[in-house]
Amino acid sequence: MSVHVPTEQRRTALLEGLAFRGEWLRGRRPPLFSVSLALLFLGLGVLARAYLVEANTPAAYAWFWAGLGLSVGGAIMSGLAPASATGQRLALLALLGGALYLPTFLRSPVYPIFADELYHYQALTLMREQGAREVNLTFFTIPRDYPGLALLGLHVVSIAGLPSDWAVRLVPLLVHVTMPVLAYAALAALRVPERLAFLGGLLYMANRSFFFFHSVFSYETLGTLLFLVLALLSLNLLRKETPSAWPFHLLLLPVIAAVSITHHFSSLISLAWLLGCAAVTWALRHEQRRLFGALALVAAVFGLAWLAFQSDRGIQYVVLTITNRAAAFFNGLQAALSGSAALPGGDAWRLRPLFAHSPLPLAERFFAYLYPGLIAALMLAGLARAARFFWARRGQDLAPYAGVIVLGVFGPILWLLSTPLVLTVNQDAAYRSWPFLFLGVALYVIIALYGVEAEARPRRVPMRLAAVGIAIPLLIGGIVLGDNQAGRFHTSQIFAASGPEAVTDDLVAAARWLEAHYGPHHRVAGDRASQVAFGAFGNQRTRIWGVGHLYYYADPGGAIWFLNEHQIDFVSVDRRVSRALPRYTTYFGDADPFGQQRSLQPVPVERLEKFDRIRDLQRIYDNGDIILYRKVATR
Amino acid sequence: MNTFLARRPGPLFGPTLVGLIATLALLLAAGNVPAPALRAPLGLLLACFAPGYAVLFALFPREADRLQQVALSVPLSLVLGILLGAGMDLAALPFSGVLFAALSWGLTMVGLAIGAWRLERSGGPRAFFRQASEGAAPPRQAIHLLSETLAALLVVALAGWAGYSLYQASQVETKPFTTLAVEPASAGGAAQQVIVIANHEHTPMAYRLEVRGPDDAVIGAWSGILTPGQTYRMPVPARLDLEAGGRARVLLFRDQESEPYRTVHLT
Numbered sequence: 001m002s003v004h005v006p007t008e009q010r011r012t013a014l015l016e017g018l019a020f021r022g023e024w025l026r027g028r029r030p031p032l033f034s035v036s037l038a039l040l041f042l043g044l045g046v047l048a049r050a051y052l053v054e055a056n057t058p059a060a061y062a063w064f065w066a067g068l069g070l071s072v073g074g075a076i077m078s079g080l081a082p083a084s085a086t087g088q089r090l091a092l093l094a095l096l097g098g099a100l101y102l103p104t105f106l107r108s109p110v111y112p113i114f115a116d117e118l119y120h121y122q123a124l125t126l127m128r129e130q131g132a133r134e135v136n137l138t139f140f141t142i143p144r145d146y147p148g149l150a151l152l153g154l155h156v157v158s159i160a161g162l163p164s165d166w167a168v169r170l171v172p173l174l175v176h177v178t179m180p181v182l183a184y185a186a187l188a189a190l191r192v193p194e195r196l197a198f199l200g201g202l203l204y205m206a207n208r209s210f211f212f213f214h215s216v217f218s219y220e221t222l223g224t225l226l227f228l229v230l231a232l233l234s235l236n237l238l239r240k241e242t243p244s245a246w247p248f249h250l251l252l253l254p255v256i257a258a259v260s261i262t263h264h265f266s267s268l269i270s271l272a273w274l275l276g277c278a279a280v281t282w283a284l285r286h287e288q289r290r291l292f293g294a295l296a297l298v299a300a301v302f303g304l305a306w307l308a309f310q311s312d313r314g315i316q317y318v319v320l321t322i323t324n325r326a327a328a329f330f331n332g333l334q335a336a337l338s339g340s341a342a343l344p345g346g347d348a349w350r351l352r353p354l355f356a357h358s359p360l361p362l363a364e365r366f367f368a369y370l371y372p373g374l375i376a377a378l379m380l381a382g383l384a385r386a387a388r389f390f391w392a393r394r395g396q397d398l399a400p401y402a403g404v405i406v407l408g409v410f411g412p413i414l415w416l417l418s419t420p421l422v423l424t425v426n427q428d429a430a431y432r433s434w435p436f437l438f439l440g441v442a443l444y445v446i447i448a449l450y451g452v453e454a455e456a457r458p459r460r461v462p463m464r465l466a467a468v469g470i471a472i473p474l475l476i477g478g479i480v481l482g483d484n485q486a487g488r489f490h491t492s493q494i495f496a497a498s499g500p501e502a503v504t505d506d507l508v509a510a511a512r513w514l515e516a517h518y519g520p521h522h523r524v525a526g527d528r529a530s531q532v533a534f535g536a537f538g539n540q541r542t543r544i545w546g547v548g549h550l551y552y553y554a555d556p557g558g559a560i561w562f563l564n565e566h567q568i569d570f571v572s573v574d575r576r577v578s579r580a581l582p583r584y585t586t587y588f589g590d591a592d593p594f595g596q597q598r599s600l601q602p603v604p605v606e607r608l609e610k611f612d613r614i615r616d617l618q619r620i621y622d623n624g625d626i627i628l629y630r631k632v633a634t635r
Numbered sequence: 636m637n638t639f640l641a642r643r644p645g646p647l648f649g650p651t652l653v654g655l656i657a658t659l660a661l662l663l664a665a666g667n668v669p670a671p672a673l674r675a676p677l678g679l680l681l682a683c684f685a686p687g688y689a690v691l692f693a694l695f696p697r698e699a700d701r702l703q704q705v706a707l708s709v710p711l712s713l714v715l716g717i718l719l720g721a722g723m724d725l726a727a728l729p730f731s732g733v734l735f736a737a738l739s740w741g742l743t744m745v746g747l748a749i750g751a752w753r754l755e756r757s758g759g760p761r762a763f764f765r766q767a768s769e770g771a772a773p774p775r776q777a778i779h780l781l782s783e784t785l786a787a788l789l790v791v792a793l794a795g796w797a798g799y800s801l802y803q804a805s806q807v808e809t810k811p812f813t814t815l816a817v818e819p820a821s822a823g824g825a826a827q828q829v830i831v832i833a834n835h836e837h838t839p840m841a842y843r844l845e846v847r848g849p850d851d852a853v854i855g856a857w858s859g860i861l862t863p864g865q866t867y868r869m870p871v872p873a874r875l876d877l878e879a880g881g882r883a884r885v886l887l888f889r890d891q892e893s894e895p896y897r898t899v900h901l902t
Contacts, residue, residue, distance in 0.1 A: 034786030041793035048800035051807070090705055102801065109805040131729035151720025152713055158732035159664055159739060160678030161671060174683060178709050185706035222713075229710045232703070247694035251711070258714040261721055490807050505809040505835070517818050612900075615882070619900040623814040632902055 032078050033088045039074025040095055043067045044102065051106040055489035056359045064103070064488070071099045072202075072475065076468055079198040086194060093180040093201045100205060100479075101176040104215035105169060107484050111537075112168050113503040114485070115528075117217035118536035119143050123150040125164045126539075128157075138521060139535025139542050145310045148262025149219040168217040175214060175225045180205050182228040183439055189235045190403045192446060196454050199467050200442040206474040207438035208371075208431060208482035223266025224435045226259040230270050231410075231439055234277050237288050238403040245288060252295055260302040267306075269436045271299045273410060280406050286399045357496040357583065359487070364480045371477030372419060375441065378470070379412035382444030389452040404443065404452060411440015445470065485583065497576045497602070499583020502529035507574065510626040511538030514570065518630075525550050525563075526572035527587045530626075534572060544568065548588030551577075551607055556614045563616065563631055571611060571629040578605040646754060650692050650747045657685045657743045664736035678736070686739050687711030689746025696754040715742060811836040815887045815897035818868075828901065830869045830885055834861035843888040846872055846901070849881025871901060 047067025053059045075092040078084050112121055123143035126135035127150055137144050144150075153167030162170075183204035187197040204210070214221045233255065237248050260267045274296040281289035355365060386408060390398060398405070415437045421430035446454060449467055486501040487494075494501045511533045514524070520539035524530070531542040550562045550571065563571070577587050579602055586592035587603060594603060611617055611629050621628035660681035663674040687708040695704070719738050720730070728734060814833040834840050839862050846855035855872035883901040888894075 031783055031786040034783070034790055037790045038786070038793050041790065041797045044797035045793065045800040048797065048804040051804035052800075087705070106801070106804050109807060110809065127730055131731065133724040133730075147720070147724070148717045151724070152716050154730050155716035155720055155735050155739075156679065156682045158730065159660065159682040159736045160675045161664065161667070161732060162675055162678075170679070174709060174713065178706075181706045182710065185703050189703070225710060226714065229707070229714065232707070236703075250694065251690075251707075254711075254714050254718055257721075258717040262717060492810055506812040506814075509812070509814065509835070513814070513816060517816075517821075618817075618882075618902045619898065621814070621816045622897040622899055623812045624897070625812070 032081055033084065036074045036078035036088075036092060037095075039077065040071045040092070040099065043069070043071030043074060044099055046070055047099070047102060048106070051103075051489065055491040056487070058361075060489055061361060061364075068099070068479075071096060072472070076202070076471075079202070080195055080464060080468070082195060084195075089194060089198045089201075090181055090184065093184055093198065094177045096202075097176045097178070097180045097205065098173060100211055101173050101215050103488065104172075104212055104484055107486060107488065107490055110505075111165070111508060112217060113500045114216050114218075115140075115500070115532045116220070117168060118503075118532050120149050120153070120217050120219060121164075121168050122536045122539070123147065124153045124167055127151075128154055128164050136521070138539050139531065143219065146219055146261060146263055148258060149217065149222045151261075152222065153217070172215050172217055172221060175221055176210075179210070179214065179225055179228060182225070182232055183442060186228065186232040186235050186439055187443060187446070189232060189239060190407075190443065191239075192443070192454055196446050196450060196467075199471060200439075200446055202471050203442035203445050203474060204438050206471065206478040207435050207441070208478050209435040211479040211482050212484045213482060214435065219263040220265065220432065223259060223263030226255060226262060227266050227270055227273070227436055228439065230255050230259065231273065234273065234292075234406075235403045237291070238277065238281070238286070238406065239400070245291065249291060249295070253298065256295070256299045256302050260299070260306045264303075265432065266436075267299070267303045269433070271296060271303060273406075273436075274299050276409055277402075277406050280402050280409075281399075284397075284399045284402050284405075286402050354481075357581065358483070359495065360480065360483065364476070367473055367477040368480040370473060371481055372422075374470070374474060374477070375445075376416060376419065378445045378448045379416055379441065382446075382448035383408065383412050386444070386447050386452055401452070404447075407440035407443045409440075411437050411442075412444045415441055445474075494576065494580060496583035497574065497580040498528040498587045500529070501583065502527075502574065502576060503533050504625075506623045506626050507533045508537050510534075510572070510621060510623060510628060511536075511540070513621060514538050514540065514628060518570070522569035523567055524570045524572060525566075525568045527551075527574050527577050528582070528584065528589050530572040530574055531589070540570070546591035546593075548586070548592040548594055551588065551603060552593040554607060554610065556610050559610060559614060560616055563614075569631050571617060571631075573608050573611060573627040573629070575605075575608065575625045575627070577603045578608055646697075647751065650689070650750060653680075653685050653688050654744065654747050657681050657740050660685075661736050661740040665733050667732075681736060681739050681743070682716060683712050684708055685712065685743040686715040686746065687713075689743040689750065690715070691746075692750035693746040693753070694750075696750040697757055715739070808837060809835070811838075813840065813842075813887070813889070813897060815885065815899050817871075817885070817899050817901060828871045830871060830899070831866060832861065832869075832887060833866045834863055837863050839863065841890050842867075842896075844869070845886045845888070847884045847886065849883060854883075 044067065046063055050060050050063035050067060053063060075096045079089050079092050112118055119137075119140040120143045122139070123135065123137055126137070127133055127147075133144065133147050133151075135144060149171070153164070153171055156162075156170055156174075157164055157167045160166075180201040184194075184197045184201035187200040188194055192200060209224070214224065230252065233248050233252050237245055256270065259270050274292060278289065278292035278296050280286070281292050354368070386404065390401070390405075415434065418430040418433055418437075421427055449463065449470070485499065491501075494504070496502075507529060514522075514534065515538040522540050523544065524534045524538070524540040524542050525544055525547050526534060526542060531547075534540040535542040544566050547566075550559055550566075550568070551573075553559045553562065562568070581600075581602060582595075585595070587594055611627075612619060614629075616631055617629040618632050619627060620630045656677055657680075660674070660677040662668075663670070663677060664681075668674055687710065688704070690711055691704050691707060716735075716739070719735065719742070723730060723734065723738070812835050814831070814835065816831045816833075818829045818831055820827050830844070830846070832842060832844065834842075839860055841858070841860045843858040844856060845853050848854045855869070857867070857869055859867065861867055885899045885901060886895040887897040889896040
């Protein structure tokens with residue numbers, strides 16, 4: 001396995017000599033890497049101070065950005081220096097990836113709070129307790145059908161003898177540390193000079209999902225990592241001068257298998273990637289074209305075989321998801337074209353507004369608004385530059401550039417095509433596909449700045465500063481756009497109800513208390529945060545279609561009918577739904593009568609107090625914000 | 636220069652070290668050794684690094700470029716961890732730490748053995764150490780060593796400070812609350828319902844509890860101070876009669892307040 005990375009030529013520019021090669025201090029080279037590490041760790045310490053001062057104050061934001069600035073600045077100082085070694089760049093990228101994981105951990109250090117990670121946390125915990133994959137999941141069963149993340153978590157904590165909670169922290173940390181390193185290696189495999197590959201690793205971290213979404217214990221996070229491994233191995237095969245291809249084929253097989261049992265969407269994207277590689281290699285008459293066709297076939301077979309192995313459960317879920325998403329896509333498109341989406345009750349009302357309930361300062365939001373435009377401009381410039389490069393070589397053998405062409409499709413082209421979706425109800429499809437496209441985006445930013453054959457370009461200091469000047473706003477924009485959905489800092493006052501920030505100590509205590517004293521697997525009604533908390537921490541069955549109606553009825557009679565009709569054992573009332581608007585458009589999820597598309601007013605407090613007047617319900621638990629009622633036999 | 640210091644790791648140095656670490660981690664896991672400070676880091680290396688490293692060594696025993704080896708060792712280990720778990724599930728083996736460790740160790744050892752065998756067959760150098768080439772590392776001046784040592788100390792000090800700051804930041808004060816609850820009678824526990832007060836307010840708190848019957852008459856009371864984390868349990872008063880279908884209320888007051896702080900029902 002060898003990657004040809006041209007040795008960087010030394011320059012004699014005065015500034016570079018002073019800054020990077022350091023003929024300062026009587027002709028001795030400064031320990032640049034040590035200075036970088038010192039700045040990086042100093043930044044981490046400063047970043048931690050942001051979580052020790054009062055949340056959401058100017059001081060907290062100042063500590064946060066000062067810490068990140070020091071860490072990123074330290075990494076860039078050594079990472080972009082021509083004299084730095086490969087290992088140093090890898091270490092800096094890994095450390096920076098780890099540093100960007102920390103804010104999510106520090107936001108909720110005691111337990112995970114996001115629905116996505118709590119589903120998998122429950123699966124992992126139960127699998128470890130029972131020693132088998134077939135466990136009775138009470139809220140969301142897909143982690144059992146796609147168990148890659150839970151199996152990996154088990155593997156890590158079982159061998160190390162750590163509590164199950166550690167998997168929720170360790171696996172995302174490993175992913176965060178590894179992703180930029182993989183991006184770096186993938187770009188280096190395309191003969192991008194290592195210094196620019198470091199810039200590419202930095203740009204990969206600017207993708208909207210990296211800062212927060214890839215810091216949570218989610219199968220999508222792991223799926224994205226596995227896709228990056230697949231991409232790295234494929235890009236090695238696409239190189240013309242690869243000495244022997246069979247080890248890469250051998251390595252690709254377990255990766256394809258692992259992604260198939262980890263995440264359905266990543267599995268589909270991986271299949272699409274391999275098909276794309278096959279198409280490009282066929283078009284370029286690349287020597288690996290048949291093998292890419294075979295690998296695509298293997299990926300399809302693996303994916304389908306796992307679905308079949310899951311009997312009807314996995315198939316049902318995936319088919320329903322694809323059908324619903326496709327229907328939503330075309331309906332959304334139709335509504336957008338007809339103009340009905342913006343009318344009251346239209347699709348636009350189901351969009352998650354940017355910065356809803358967010359205390360982020362205006363200055364930060366500026367970078368978020370700058371982000372898409374800047375990327376779009378860079379993508380267009382990169383594509384134009386690549387097109388000019390390939391046009392000039394028309395008729396020649398372009399097989400050595402197969403990787404650049406594949407990443408052109410799985411990067412700028414798909415990114416530009418998917419970006420308009422963020423203005424429709426299909427915005428999730430766009431947001432979720434971007435992490436898979438950002439390797440290509442990073443490459444084409446480099447192409448926009450330095451051209452396709454970057455190593456042939458002169459390395460001027462202004463160009464280096466321009467690269468940093470583009471990477472930093474993108475990184476800030478990515479962090480702000482993909483900021484923690486529960487709020488960046490831990491606060492006692494929540495800004496929205498029924499979302500992750502509502503999974504607080506009192507709610508978790510109530511869920512654990514209920515399981516401890518009444519046992520698991522009861523049917524528990526509650527808002528979205530209660531559904532997640534009682535499902536994951538209390539092992540109760542909380543999926544009840546249209547549960548919002550139980551709370552919506554003004555008279556106890558309707559509520560009693562709903563209780564009996566749905567055989568509800570316990571009712572959870574979170575008083576915060578009467579004080580704040582919901583985090584994710586609705587309080588109760590599907591068929592929420594308080595707002596089918598978006599709730600515009602908090603739940604009237606009388607609707608919550610009516611449960612005290614229902615004789616079938618006994619109020620058994622009250623911790624202030626959380627009240628629990630038990631359904632008792634009517635006398 | 637000292638001949639030992641002049642040596643550099645040979646092609647078998649890394650694989651041997653990884654094999655030793657994997658074996659030690661397996662022994663710690665098999666013995667369920669209660670030494671987390673030792674078992675956790677070694678176990679993490681066995682779970683997250685060693686299998687991937689060994690497979691890469693088996694496939695590319697002679698490659699000089701370490702970039703992709705470093706980049707791929709961790710994610711490949713994660714891939715293999717997923718597949719080991721899936722294999723155990725298919726074979727109906729229980730998910731136990733020892734089994735996970737044994738399979739990872741086996742995979743690591745097989746990979747390392749294949750790599751060493753392929754290295755020998757290829758005729759490449761296969762020593763644990765090799766002598767550094769002449770002139771590769773010129774003797775360092777004392778001032779150079781001093782500056783590097785000082786820089787390393789600065790990095791270590793800042794890393795320690797950062798670690799301490801992160802630890803401090805992770806010790807967040809949780810949301811304060813007081814719980815009032817009715818625990819059910821249970822076969823192995825209380826014979827009747829029990830009223831429970833739990834103080835999670837992070838401060839000592841004076842409480843007053845009243846049990847009021849269906850006619851609102853006080854039929855049981857308690858008052859006292861609970862320290863943070865302390866719980867008070869009180870059986871439901873024996874003279875409470877709810878047979879007629881009435882509902883009693885349990886009211887918890889804070890300090891001298893007249894409005895109930897918490898309320899539960901007895902039916």
